[in-house]
Amino acid sequence: MLEPISVSLASLNLGTLSPMLITIVGGLIILLIDLIKGDLHKSLYVMFTILILFVAVGSVLGLNVNERGFFDVILIDGISIISQLLVLLASMLFIPLALTSKRFHEYSYPEYFALFLFMIAGFQFMVASDNLILIFVGIETASLSLYTLIALHNRDDSYEAAVKYFTMGAMAAGFYAMGSAVIYALTGSVELYQIANVLQSRTAESGVMIAILGGAVLLLAAFAFKLSLFPFHTWTPDVYEGASAPLAGYMSVVPKLAAFVVAMRIFGMYIDLEVEWVRNAILALAVLTMTLANMMALAQEDVKRMLAYSSISHAGFIMAALALDTTKGNTAIFLYYALFMFTNLGAFTMLWISRHKNKVYHSRYDHPFAKFAGFVKIMPLGAVIMAIFMLSLAGVPPFSVFWGKIYIMSAAVDAGYIWLAVVMGLNSAIAAYYYLKLVVYMFLKSPNENDGTVVYNLTKPLMTIVGIAAAITVGSVFIVQPLISYFFYMVSASGY
C-alpha cells in the first residue's frame, strides 16, 4: 500500500514559482477583462502586459540563488534568474511594438496578449527546471502559444509559417521525448542532477556508451530544430518571413535563449561526463551553422530573410560557446544575447516601421533591399540608426554585438580553441558583406526606386523602442562591465 504523502506548504517553497504564476495570472486577467468588456483599445492591453512583466521582473529579482521548490522540480539557480530577466526584458521591449499607426489584425484580439504571457510562462518553466518532463511542458506551452501568435498575423504566408513551424516543432518535440526516454531507460530518473550521477557511475560499463550517444543524438537533433542549427535550420527564413517583423525579431532572441539555457544544462552534463563526441558534434554543428548560414545570407534579396539567416549564423556563434563548457563561455552566451537582443530587435523594428499592409515594392517580398534605396535622403536619422544596427550585427566596434563577439572569441581562445576563434573571425568578415549591402542601399543609392513612404508605420511608441535599442547599441561599452560581472557571478554560482 502506498504511503500517503504529506506535504507542508513551506516545503513547496512556492516563492520559486511566483514569476511564472504572475505571468499566467496576468494572462488570465486579460482574458477576464475581455470577457467583461469587449471593445477596449489595444493600448490598454499593451500597457497592462508591460506592468505584469514589471511585476514578474520584480519577483525574479527577489529570488534567492540556488533554491529548489515545488517538489524539487523547480530549480532557481543563477542562469535561470538571468535568463528569466532577459526573457522578461526582451518581452517588455517587444510588446509596445503592437502600437503601430496602421491596424494589424493580430493586435485587435486581447487573446494575443494573453497568449503572449502564457508563452513567457512557458519559457520561464523551461529555464527554471532541471526536470526533463517540466522542461518538455515548458517547451510545448511556449511553442504552442508561439505558433498561434504567428498565425494571428492573418496572411497566407503567416499560416504557412505557423504550420511549418508547428510541424518542425512537433518533430523536435518527438525527438526530445525519445531522447528523454532513452535517458530515463538508462538512469531511471528525469532529474538532470540524478541522471548525471547515475551516468557517471555507469560510463565504464561496456555497451552503455551507445545508449548514451543515442540519447544525446536525439536531444541534439531536438535542440538543433529549436536553435535553428544546420541542418535543421531550413524553417527559419520562411517562418520569419511569414511572422510579423517584431515577432520574427523576438523569435530570434527569446525562444533561442530559453533553448540555450536548457541545452547548457543537458549538453553541459554530457561534456562534464567527458563524452567528447558530444562536444565535437556541437562544435561541428556550430561551425557549419555559422558558415553556411552566412553563405546563404549573401544571396538573399529580402532584408528580413537576410536577417533570418544572420540570426541563424549568430546562433551558430553562440552554440560554439556552449561547446566550450567553461564559465567564461557560458557567460559569453548571456552577454551575447543581452547585447544582441537590443540590436536585433531594433533592426526588426525598423523593418516593422517600414512595413506596408500590402507588398508594394516586390511581388514576393515585403522588405526587398531596393525598398531602402536612398533611405538616408528620406529619413536621415532612421537610416543612420538602421546603419548602426547593421554595423553592430557585423561586429564593428564600438557597437554592442562587437563586445559579445570578442568575449565569445576570447572564451574560445582561453579554452584552447584558437582555430575556432579564427573561424569566427573569418565568418564575421563574410557576414560584413551582407550587412553592408543594406547600408550601401540606404546611403549610396538614389531613392528613385521607392515612392518615399518607407516610414509608413511609424508611431511614437515604436520610435521610443528604436531609440532605446539604438542608445544601448551605441553606448554598450558602458554596460558591458556590469553585465559581465553580474553574469559571471550568476553563472559561476550555479556551477556552469
Added chain:
Amino acid sequence: MDNILSILVFFPLIAGVLGFVVDKKSIRVYGISVAIVEFLLSLWLWSSFDGNNPGMQFVELVPLIPDFGINYYLGVDGISLFIVIMTALMTLLGMIAISIERDIKNLILSLLFLEMAMVGVFVSLDAIIFYLFWEFSLVPMLYIIGAWGGPLRIYASIKFFLYTFTGSLIMLVGMLFMAYLYQSVSGVWSFSITDWYALVLPVNYQLWLFVAFFLGFAIKVPMFPFHTWLPYAHGQAPTIGSVILAAVLLKMGTYGFVRFSLPLFPDASVMMIMPIATISIIMIIYTAMVAYAQEDIKQVIAYSSVSHMGVIVLGTFAMNAEGVSGSIFLMLSHGIVSGALFLLVGVIYDRRHTKLMSEFGGLASVMPKFAVIFGFMLMASVGLPLTIGFVGEFLVLLGFYHLSPIVTILAGTTIILGAVYMLTLYKRTFFGPVTNEENKKLNDLDGKEMIALVPLVLIVVWLGIYPKPVLEPIDNSVKSLLTFMEKKAQTPLAKEKITLSQTSKEAE
C-alpha cells in the same frame, strides 16, 4: 592640460554630433573651424610635449571593463606625436580644398568622425581601444568613397571595407590570444600594450602572433600581395578621400608595426626581416613599374604611394635607430607629399573631369602656379635632397645597409624608378605645346587651393632643410624602443641584429 589627448580624440566626435544641427550652407565653415581648432590643439600638444622624454606622455587611464582588462588608456610618445599632428593638418587642408557641393553636410560630418577615429588609433595604448578606433575608421571612409566616388565607387568602397575588416579580425584573434597569455602568466586580464611589452614570449608563439598581427597591418599598409584594394579605392575615391587615405589611413598599418609587432615580438620580427624585406622590394620595384604603365595621373600617384610604403616598411624592419626613425619620418613626409599630390590631381580633375595624361600636355604655360607646386611635390616624392622626402628615404636606406647592402641597393632603385615615372608624368602633362583646345582656358589655382597647398610646400622645404625638431623626439623614442627590444630579445640572432645605431659617431 593633462587630458589633452581625450580632448583631441573627442572634440571632433562631439563637433560631428553637434554638426547635425548646423545649417547646410554653413557646414563647410563649421567643419573648417573645427579642423582648425583640432589642429591648434595638436600644436599645443607638441608645445607641451617634452622632446627629451622618450616614454609615454599625457597618459590617461580609466578602467572601462576591468573584469576583462579593457581600459581607456591613451598616451603619446615621439613616434605617434607627429602622426597625430599630421592627421589634424591633412584633415584641415583636405577640408579647405573640398570642391564637392552635393551633400556637403554629410561629407563634412563623416570627415569629423573619421578624424576622431584616426587620432584615436594613434594615441591608444590599449589594444581593444586601438582596435575600436581602427575598425571604426572604416565606416566613414566607406561612406566617403561610396557616396562621392567615381562610377565604380560602390565596388571600390566595399572592397576596401572587406579587405581591411578581414585582416583586422585575424589581428583581433591575435590580440585575444595575447591577452590570454598575459592572463595565464600574471593572473589578471589586460589589453594594455605597455603591460604586454613586459611579456617575454616563446619564439614559436611570437611567430604565430606576428603573423596574426601582420595580416591586419599588411592589408592596411597595403603590402604586396594585399595591395589590390588600394588602386580601386584611390581610383574611385573623391579627392578628399584619397588625401586622407594616402596621408593617414595607410600609416595606421606601418604605425601598427612599430607600436605592436616590433616591441611585442622582437625575436619573430628579426626572423621575419628577410621575408618582409623581400615583399618590400617587390612592392618598391613592381608597383613602381605598374605606376609607369598607368595612363591615369591619379593611378600613377596611387601606385607610387604603394611603392613608397614599401620603403617605409623596409625601414621599420631595419632594427636600428636610423631605419626606424627614418621610416617614421618617411610616414610623415609621405603623408604630406602624397596628400599634396592627390590634392593637385583633384584640382585638375575639378576643372576637366578627367585624369588621363593623354588629355593634357603643356599645362605649364596655362597654369604656371599649379605646375610649380606640382613639380615641387614631385621632387619631394622622388626624394630630391633638401626636400622632406629625401630625409626619410636616406635614413631608411642607411639603416638597412647595415643588414643587407644588396637589398638596400635594390630599394635604392625607388629613387630612380620614382624619377622615371614621375618625370614622365610631368613631361606628358605639363610640357610641350597645349594640344587640347579645352586646356587653353583653364584657370590657375584659386585662393582656396593656394591656402591648402602653400603650407604643405613650406613644410616640405622646412623639414627638408632642417628636420631636427621633428626627428629628435622621434629618435629619442625609437632609441628607447630599440633598447627595450634588445633587452627583451631572447635569440642570439635578434640580439645581434637589433642595434641602436651603426654609425660610429652616434654610438657613443
